[in-house]
Amino acid sequence: MSKSKPLLFSTLGKKLIMSLTGLFLCSFLIVHLIGNLQLFYNDQGKAFNEYAYFMTHFTPIKIVSYLLYTSIVIHAIYALVLTIHNKKARPVGYAVYRGSANSSWNSRNMGILGTVLLVFIVTHMSQFWWKFHNDQVPYIEYRTDLNTNKTTATELVAGEFTDYMEYVDNGVAITKARDLYKQVAFTFKEWYWVALYVVSMAALSFHLIHGFKSAFQTLGWDHKKYAPIIRFVGIWFFGVAIPIGFAAMPVYFYLSN
């Protein structure tokens, strides 16, 4: 008889890690999507740029963001560890294997979908996160006349000020910020970035249609009453609504150019 290993060394424990990090990443998608909906405001990016500053400078959010980066890394590493373990469990493969007869394509190819998503995350973060944090985005100044409530925006030369300013001068509210909005608009002028983002969101959809309900199954949260709800949320909210919401952003910028 074998000794029962510590939780995180057993196959079920490793699956628990996949499940918990996966669900945490799902919850992040909701926040990320809601925040980014501000890209659709017709305000020359003022709300979005203020939001970008807030998200990168509010301490609790910063802590959660590092937890998020860690989760992505752990989710990927454990996926790799489990995949290697699973490959070892069948050293000689079948000559004929009809997986389509008994399971869905996406459930059998979560690793491939996940790899696409990992490449996407690295690309996405180098395009926006890295540039935002390394002063590689343009600056902008918003001047709102407090009497007429009209806002004008002008591009600023980098180096004139640092980071972010908000003050009122002579009845005019002035906000100076990094113009991440312009960076977004600039990036999605190119069709190939739009294509990459849309394809990646399709991968996200298939990944989550299986992944969301699978996470609950791994946690053992299977109940006659709630399983249909989990299934519904997994397919229609995480599998359809969220990927379409994200994919709409590059498409919107491409078409409005």
Added chain:
Amino acid sequence: MSGNMNLTLKVWRQKNDNTRGKFVTYQANGISPDMSFLEMLDVVNEDLVRKGEDPIHFDHDCREGICGMCSLHINGRPHGPKQGTTTCQLHMRSFHDGQTVVIEPWRAAAFPVIKDLAVDRSAFDRIQQAGGYVNVNTGGVPDANVIPIPKIIADEAFESATCIGCGACVAACKNASAMLFVSAKISQYALLPQGQTERYSRAQAMVAQMDAEGFGSCTNTGACEAECPVGIKLTNIARMNREYLNAKIFKEIEVH
């Protein structure tokens, strides 16, 4: 005879676990559509014996679909193209004249090939021995039905207990995971009052043995449930996860 079929078989032949195997092609002629798949192999084997060749080795016992001994991965699926059936209950009418049928053994590191299509499934026995039992007190014989069990629970435990341990779940799973088998064996006791004493040590011991045997981990594809000849449900796996995580995180019972 009219209506009989001629088939081309591609059969995996392997002397033992230490030698490399290969596919050998055989002709199965004059096969009645009313034969079972195993009877078709019997016909082929009689032919091979007559020719003085080594017959194809495959596992079988009751040939009534209840013992779990027959295996065979047929045309890419465990127990062949039909759902909810064992190979002995698979009839040749599920195939058509002139068809090529590829027959492979269960493929898993934990199921080493004994010879040809027969694999060693004693890993399942060792998992069962690790915790798939209940302790019984000595003393007088207890009255029958002395412990009340709700019908719905009794039915669920019974459904889990119908697992015949054939290994089709492992064969079907892309990860060669044994979780459907192990979860059914854990569930049949976890659900019943008689199984409560060892409830949490059982989940730990059986999962530990499953890991030690070298089975893969579950990715919830559901292939096992679809291919199970007796319809063991995925909900068993959720229950096993619950039992195991509960034991590891919240209970003090350790298994050494």
